[in-house]
Amino acid sequence: MHSDTEFDLTIRNGRISTASDTFHADIGVRDGIIAAVGRGLPAGRRDIDAQGRWVLPGGIDSHCHVEQLSGMGVMCADDFYSATVSAAFGGTTTIIPFAAQHRGNALPEVVADYHRRAAEKAVIDYGFHLILSDPTEQALQHDLPAIIRDGITSFKVFMTYDRMKLDDYQLLDVLDVADREGALVMVHAENNDMIRWIARRLVERGLTAPKYHAVAHTPLAESEATHRAVALARLMDVPLLIVHVAGLEAVRVVHSSQALGLPILAESCPQYLFLTADDLDLPGVEGAKYCCSPPPRDAASQAAVWAGLLDGTLQMYSSDHAPYRFDASGKLPKGDQTTFKDMANGVPGLELRMPLLFSEGVLTGRMSIERFVAVTATNHARTYGLYPRKGTIAVGTDADLAIWNPDREVHVTASMLHDQVGYTPYESRTLRGWPETVISRGRVAVDEGLLHVERGSGRFLKRGTPEPVLRQRLNGNPDAILRTHLRPR
Numbered sequence: 048m049h050s051d052t053e054f055d056l057t058i059r060n061g062r063i064s065t066a067s068d069t070f071h072a073d074i075g076v077r078d079g080i081i082a083a084v085g086r087g088l089p090a091g092r093r094d095i096d097a098q099g100r101w102v103l104p105g106g107i108d109s110h111c112h113v114e115q116l117s118g119m120g121v122m123c124a125d126d127f128y129s130a131t132v133s134a135a136f137g138g139t140t141t142i143i144p145f146a147a148q149h150r151g152n153a154l155p156e157v158v159a160d161y162h163r164r165a166a167e168k169a170v171i172d173y174g175f176h177l178i179l180s181d182p183t184e185q186a187l188q189h190d191l192p193a194i195i196r197d198g199i200t201s202f203k204v205f206m207t208y209d210r211m212k213l214d215d216y217q218l219l220d221v222l223d224v225a226d227r228e229g230a231l232v233m234v235h236a237e238n239n240d241m242i243r244w245i246a247r248r249l250v251e252r253g254l255t256a257p258k259y260h261a262v263a264h265t266p267l268a269e270s271e272a273t274h275r276a277v278a279l280a281r282l283m284d285v286p287l288l289i290v291h292v293a294g295l296e297a298v299r300v301v302h303s304s305q306a307l308g309l310p311i312l313a314e315s316c317p318q319y320l321f322l323t324a325d326d327l328d329l330p331g332v333e334g335a336k337y338c339c340s341p342p343p344r345d346a347a348s349q350a351a352v353w354a355g356l357l358d359g360t361l362q363m364y365s366s367d368h369a370p371y372r373f374d375a376s377g378k379l380p381k382g383d384q385t386t387f388k389d390m391a392n393g394v395p396g397l398e399l400r401m402p403l404l405f406s407e408g409v410l411t412g413r414m415s416i417e418r419f420v421a422v423t424a425t426n427h428a429r430t431y432g433l434y435p436r437k438g439t440i441a442v443g444t445d446a447d448l449a450i451w452n453p454d455r456e457v458h459v460t461a462s463m464l465h466d467q468v469g470y471t472p473y474e475s476r477t478l479r480g481w482p483e484t485v486i487s488r489g490r491v492a493v494d495e496g497l498l499h500v501e502r503g504s505g506r507f508l509k510r511g512t513p514e515p516v517l518r519q520r521l522n523g524n525p526d527a528i529l530r531t532h533l534r535p536r
């Protein structure tokens with residue numbers, strides 16, 4: 048037992064940033080919660096001197112694939128233990144991976160299975176989004192409403208991947224349920240037929256190297272599908288979140304939708320800030336390590352994604368960690384004969400997501416520290432119904448913190464990372480700044496390069512209604528055709 052004035056942990060003299068402010072203060076933590084923020088706080092049972100370091104909210108990675116079968120049927124290399132350990136070492140204290148339904152799977156069983164595996168292994172807190180690939184009447188009318196009530200308040204749908212994609216009619220059904228039940232739909236927007244058509248002809252001509260993945264996944268496939276998804280959401284008068292925005296034209300579609308006042312949100316990822324399609328152009332099948340969907344594009348698209356993250360067009364920066372080993376279990380089912388069509392899509396990024404942006408965004412002066420906090424943590428919490436419990440530093444919130452040393456230089460190698468992938472697309476880069484101490488609900492999870500939390504100690508986060516959904520309920524367009532005729536509120 049401790050007295051009311053005693054803290055379990057005091058972090059002193061840090062330079063604290065939230066999404067809106069930067070100030071110097073101490074943080075007192077009691078029972079996993081921030082109990083005080085101020086100068087000269089009394090000593091805690093454990094004291095951390097953060098002089099010269101930056102104390103930020105722990106990151107929230109709201110797009111990562113963990114212990115999940117991909118759209119092509121390949122199992123991820125990371126389970127809930129390795130993924131959450133890797134996240135923690137990179138300054139992330141909450142993840143929202145996917146509970147993925149594949150066709151024929153009953154949703155309640157899918158969700159129960161992910162709950163069981165994550166509860167056994169996770170070391171930091173986690174929620175789930177649902178991936179919905181089979182929107183049967185049972186799923187739409189019964190299972191989804193129950194799952195949303197149980198705190199899985201967002202789901203991802205695909206416009207591509209033969210085994211996952213929904214057609215436009217099905218997307219409308221899903222948007223309708225989300226509106227009725229108070230959930231947010233996230234969409235992977237690529238035109239499946241454009242990709243299939245080009246890919247088939249490339250393969251027929253023997254053009255099968257990884258770099259042709261980026262040719263098949265033409266930017267037009269992304270921008271067309273993004274535009275269509277926005278039109279479907281507009282018809283239904285619901286918010287929509289476009290995930291992993293990669294291309295200049297897709298950024299423009301998002302921007303112009305927002306300029307029309309539509310509740311369109313969007314996310315991008317490290318691979319679209321730090322890689323281009325040229326990275327796929329390596330000897331043999333080496334480029335498979337950079338192969339994800341949508342693929343990284345060109346310098347103009349990189350610049351558009353940077354600009355979008357800075358000007359608010361893109362609200363979130365997630366990893367889209369999709370870990371596949373460079374062997375037959377993942378990227379290379381046919382060894383060095385593997386074509387771009389056979390390669391598992393996805394790149395790892397859970398651990399380096401925040402260090403990359405801290406180094407190349409914040410410490411270069413390109414991005415303010417407050418914007419960094421917004422796009423790596425606060426906006427995820429707001430968007431997905433976790434705010435203010437997660438994603439900020441304030442009295443009463445979970446003590447999820449990362450203490451960054453802005454002077455530490457780190458030379459990136461795959462061997463220093465804690466995932467099970469065995470390579471990183473960011474090999475040999477030198478990064479400035481590192482989250483040396485990471486705190487999850489008041490527990491020092493990572494310090495001095497060591498993990499201090501137990502397997503299975505992470506908790507499931509039952510999420511509330513996403514803020515964009517709440518806002519739309521207040522401000523939705525009363526003249527929307529469907530609102531007037533079919534779905535009066």
Ligand code: URP
Nearest residue numbers: 235339340367369392393
């Ligand atoms: O290539 C990617 N992004 N793989 C992960 C699955 C997805 O579509 O997000």
Ligand code: ZN
Nearest residue numbers: 235290291340
């Ligand atoms: Zn996707």
Ligand code: ZN
Nearest residue numbers: 110112367369
């Ligand atoms: Zn993804």
